[in-house]
Amino acid sequence: MFLPIISIYFLTLIVKCFRIDVEQERVIALQLREPANKKIWKRSGNFEATLNQQDYFYTVEVGLGTPPQNIKCIFDTGSSDLWVPAKTNPFCLGNEPSTNGTTQFYGVDIVPSLDCDSIGVFDPNLSTTFSTIGYNFSTQYFDGSYSDGYWAIDEVSISGKEVPNVQFAVANTSNAPAGVLGAGLPNLEAVKGYDGAPNENYDNFPQMLKNNGLIDRVLYSLFFDGVDSQSGTVLFGGVDVEKFDENLFTLPLVNIYEQIDQPAAFDVTLQGLGIRSESNCTETVISHKMAPALLDSGSTIMGAPEDVVEKIAEELGAVFSESDGLYVLSCPSSSDDRTFYFDFGELKLKVPLQDLLFLPDSGQSYCGLAVIASGDEWILGDLILKSAYIVYDLDNLEVSIGQFKASSGTSIKSIGAKGSLPKTIQSKASSWSMNGNTNASTKSVFDQPLPKKCRQSPTKTCPAKQKTVKREVSQIVYNEPILENSSTNLRPCRLLCMILAMFYSIIYLQ
Ligand SMILES: *[C@@H]1O[C@H](CO)[C@@H](O)[C@H](O)[C@H]1NC(C)=O
Ligand SMILES: *[C@@H]1O[C@H](CO)[C@@H](O)[C@H](O)[C@H]1NC(C)=O
Ligand SMILES: *[C@@H]1O[C@H](CO)[C@@H](O)[C@H](O)[C@H]1NC(C)=O
Ligand SMILES: *[C@@H]1O[C@H](CO)[C@@H](O)[C@H](O)[C@H]1NC(C)=O
Ligand SMILES: *[C@@H]1O[C@H](CO)[C@@H](O)[C@H](O)[C@H]1NC(C)=O
Ligand SMILES: *[C@@H]1O[C@H](CO)[C@@H](O)[C@H](O)[C@H]1NC(C)=O
Ligand SMILES: *[C@@H]1O[C@H](CO)[C@@H](O)[C@H](O)[C@H]1NC(C)=O
Numbered sequence: 001m002f003l004p005i006i007s008i009y010f011l012t013l014i015v016k017c018f019r020i021d022v023e024q025e026r027v028i029a030l031q032l033r034e035p036a037n038k039k040i041w042k043r044s045g046n047f048e049a050t051l052n053q054q055d056y057f058y059t060v061e062v063g064l065g066t067p068p069q070n071i072k073c074i075f076d077t078g079s080s081d082l083w084v085p086a087k088t089n090p091f092c093l094g095n096e097p098s099t100n101g102t103t104q105f106y107g108v109d110i111v112p113s114l115d116c117d118s119i120g121v122f123d124p125n126l127s128t129t130f131s132t133i134g135y136n137f138s139t140q141y142f143d144g145s146y147s148d149g150y151w152a153i154d155e156v157s158i159s160g161k162e163v164p165n166v167q168f169a170v171a172n173t174s175n176a177p178a179g180v181l182g183a184g185l186p187n188l189e190a191v192k193g194y195d196g197a198p199n200e201n202y203d204n205f206p207q208m209l210k211n212n213g214l215i216d217r218v219l220y221s222l223f224f225d226g227v228d229s230q231s232g233t234v235l236f237g238g239v240d241v242e243k244f245d246e247n248l249f250t251l252p253l254v255n256i257y258e259q260i261d262q263p264a265a266f267d268v269t270l271q272g273l274g275i276r277s278e279s280n281c282t283e284t285v286i287s288h289k290m291a292p293a294l295l296d297s298g299s300t301i302m303g304a305p306e307d308v309v310e311k312i313a314e315e316l317g318a319v320f321s322e323s324d325g326l327y328v329l330s331c332p333s334s335s336d337d338r339t340f341y342f343d344f345g346e347l348k349l350k351v352p353l354q355d356l357l358f359l360p361d362s363g364q365s366y367c368g369l370a371v372i373a374s375g376d377e378w379i380l381g382d383l384i385l386k387s388a389y390i391v392y393d394l395d396n397l398e399v400s401i402g403q404f405k406a407s408s409g410t411s412i413k414s415i416g417a418k419g420s421l422p423k424t425i426q427s428k429a430s431s432w433s434m435n436g437n438t439n440a441s442t443k444s445v446f447d448q449p450l451p452k453k454c455r456q457s458p459t460k461t462c463p464a465k466q467k468t469v470k471r472e473v474s475q476i477v478y479n480e481p482i483l484e485n486s487s488t489n490l491r492p493c494r495l496l497c498m499i500l501a502m503f504y505s506i507i508y509l510q
Contacts, residue, residue, distance in 0.1 A: 026216055026414035027238030028159050028209065032058040032075055032224075033231050057300060058224075058232055058382065059119075060181055063157035064168070065127025071120035071179055075234060076298030077222065077266050077392060078379075079182035080189045082156070082205050083137065083147055083169035085116060087123040091175050092116035105173055106146045119178045122170055129164075130154045137169035139190040142299070147174040151191075156205065163212050167202045180298065181205060183220065183234075185394055187264035206394055209236055216417045218394040222297060223404055224386040235412060241423050242409040244389035244402035248424040249347045253397045254432050256292050256377060266392060267292040268399050269432040270378055271343040273308065274445035275315055275353070279337050281454030286311050288343075288440045290432040292377050295390060295399060299381030302356060303374025316353070318369050327369040331359065342384070343445040345429025347401060351387045391421060400424050 059072040064084060071084050090097050090110045094117075097103055097110040104110060124130045135151045149171035156166040169190075171179070182188075186201035209215045215237030223243050224232035233240075239248075253263035272288035287308050304312070309327075313320070316338075318329035332338070332353060340356065342349040358368035370383050391400040400421055413422045430441040449455065 026214075027412055028161055028214060028236040029238075029412075030060050030075075030159055030234040030236065031231060032060055032222075032234060033072075057177070058297065059178060060158070060234065062179075062181060064122055065124070065154050066129040067127075068155075068157050069120065069122055069126065071122060073179040073181040074177075074298055075222075076180050076182045076296070077184055078294060078296035078298040079139070079141075079180060080184035080186060080204050081137075081139065081169060081182045081191075082166065082180070083139070083149070083171050083174075083182075084120075084122040084179035085114075085147075085171045085174050085176075086149060087116075087121045089114070089116065089121065089171065089174055091173070092121065105148075105175060106140075108175060110173075114175075114177065122179075124152065124154075124170060127154055133167070135191070137171070137190065139169075141176065145174070145176040147171040147176055147180075149173070156208075161209075161214055163205070163208050163214070166205060166208050168205075182298075183392070184266060185264055185397075187260060187262060206236070210395075215414075217415050219391060219415055221389065221391045222385070223389045224382070225406070238412045238414050239391055239421055240389075240410055240412045242407045242411045243405055244423075245405045246402070246423075248389065248391060248400040248402040248421065249345060249427040250398050250400045250421070250424055251344060251427050251429070252431055253399060254292050255434070258434060263397055266295045266399060267377065268295065268344065268401070269293070269429065271345055271429060271440040271442045272445035273304075273312075273343065274341040275312075275338055276341060276446060276450070277336070277338045278451055278454075279335075281450055283446060283450060284315050285445055286315065288442075288445055290430070290436075290438045290440055292432050293342075294377055294379045295385065295392075295401075296379050296381055297385060299379055300383060301370040301372060301379075301381050302384055303372055303377070303379035303381075305376055305378070306373040308378075309371055309373045312371055313369065316369065325372075326358075327371065328366045329357075329369060331357070331367040340384075341445050341447070342380070343440070343442055344401060345427045345442060346425070347403070347427075348445065348447040349384075349388055349401070349403060351384050355383050355386065391424075393421075 057074050060075045062071050062073050062082070062084075063069065064071055073082070073084065085092070088095060091105075091112060091114045093112050093115055095112050097112055102110070130152060131154070132150055132152045137147070137149045137151050139147050147169070149169050151167060151169050153165055153167055155162055155164045156168070157163065182204065183206050186204055186207065189201060189204060191200065191202065203211055206218050206220065210218045217237065219237060221235040221239050222232065223240070251268040253265075254267050254269055255261070255263040256267050257264055270291050270293040273286045274283060274288075275286060276283035291305070312318075313327045316329050318327035320326075321328045336353060338353040340351040340353065342351065356370045358370055387404055389402045389404045393399065415421060432438065
């Protein structure tokens with residue numbers, strides 16, 4: 001049937017105007033913030049001193065119960081459960097350290113040291129909609145923190161939207177700096193992790209947003225508002241097409257667990273890593289083979305296989321400091337343009353060297369390298385994710401990733417149940433798989449040759465290498481500076497204090 005062309009035109013207009021409202025309704029924007037207060041927190045049993053910890057993680061505010069109790073939770077793509085500390089957590093300042101006669105928690109002395117009032121704690125007695133489901137909760141994180149308590153059900157509100165009957169855990173005891181809103185896949189939920197667990201997947205928070213009709217696809221974008229910024233944004237159900245360069249590239253999740261046949265975590269294929277300085281016409285390939293890399297907003301730093309970490313350190317002239325537990329190097333000048341290239345196939349994610357350094361106090365000349373050995377799986381924490389725009393699509397087990405672009409503009413598209421994302425291209429790069437060929441499918445880890453001036457007058461420089469001696473070096477670092485011209489030694493602990501949270505579940509699949 002034909003309609004006059006003019007009415008189609010008007011119809012389109014009406015639909016368009018209408019759709020804008022609808023679109024905004026199908027997206028929930030959530031602000032991420034670094035907690036403003038710096039608090040004292042003893043990270044793990046390995047570290048003896050009480051540290052003046054510069055915690056560095058992003059939290060979102062969650063309203064829990066009726067009436068809502070506001071609690072700041074770490075937004076974590078590396079785990080899948082929502083849990084909050086109980087008001088009675090003996091690690092909270094002001095609480096008794098031994099509520100049940102013990103003074104230890106997984107071998108750590110219980111010392112009230114967390115400023116729980118500013119982060120928020122949960123008191124189930126104050127919620128009229130609270131109920132328990134009769135199972136204990138227990139989880140452990142990579143940074144050595146633990147959380148023990150029990151599973152419960154209550155209403156959760158975020159950004160003014162209410163989600164009833166959300167399963168979460170109340171942690172009677174936890175030495176983690178804050179609760180966690182785990183936004184990973186149900187396969188990674190901690191219910192599988194211990195004896196007597198219900199051993200089934202439940203619909204976690206992102207799933208519940210869809211179940212309640214608040215979003216159409218279990219999907220969210222996560223980006224940080226600029227590299228120096230202290231905030232970020234989660235868009236449940238939406239993509240802001242103003243916040244990335246050119247296109248996003250869609251990569252399938254890869255499965256790193258032999259016991260299961262579907263991916264459980266946000267691991268994607270990394271094809272390699274390089275470092276380049278355009279001003280000096282130097283570039284080095286650190287690694288050029290496929291490996292799984294976890295996109296983990298709950299971690300701050302970067303984890304990589306040991307040989308990769310050693311190669312990065314060698315390239316940067318960093319030496320391992322035993323007492324800091326980190327590689328240290330003389331701080332590069334502000335004009336140093338060395339940049340890491342993370343090769344995801346078509347996308348080469350660029351991360352400035354400066355972003356992966358911990359700066360010392362003023363007057364000191366050493367910087368810490370925010371890279372640690374993490375086994376075969378790479379872990380890309382906030383310091384790297386800050387350079388990226390990432391869409392996590394839990395329904396389709398894929399991730400779309402692009403270079404973040406700081407922009408004052410905003411254009412948020414809601415994402416329907418089916419169909420592709422705006423400005424997004426399916427990556428053609430091959431994927432890592434267990435026991436598969438790990439040869440990279442990309443020609444180069446760099447997206448283009450060095451600038452023309454480099455080719456005309458090749459200044460092939462050998463970087464002044466410092467020997468990387470892993471064990472013995474820390475004494476030297478502190479007694480006599482081995483790097484040239486350091487006026488002050490690092491105070492031990494300074495950098496240690498900056499080893500930052502890594503929040504991803506350690507799971508035990510059966
Ligand atoms: C809730 O109230 C009960 C008894 O009234 C008390 O034993 C318990 O400690 C309270 N729980 C919390 C988390 O405050
Ligand atoms: C849950 O933990 C409590 C307190 O530690 C313990 O008494 C109880 O037996 C545990 N329940 C199960 C099912 O493990
Ligand atoms: C947690 O605390 C509640 C209330 O105080 C108690 O009933 C429960 O047994 C505790 N669970 C664990 C695992 O300690
Ligand atoms: C007491 O609490 C600690 C911390 O939750 C726990 O590790 C320990 O098992 C508890 N002991 C008893 C006897 O419930
Ligand atoms: C570039 O080379 C100059 C001179 O060799 C050196 O001082 C500078 O540190 C180098 N910069 C980088 C980024 O490697
Ligand atoms: C992987 O690369 C190595 C070195 O280039 C080559 O010898 C090998 O045949 C390649 N393996 C496969 C399966 O392509
Ligand atoms: C280190 O200091 C010495 C003496 O102060 C100076 O001669 C030398 O050039 C400095 N080296 C560097 C790399 O700045």
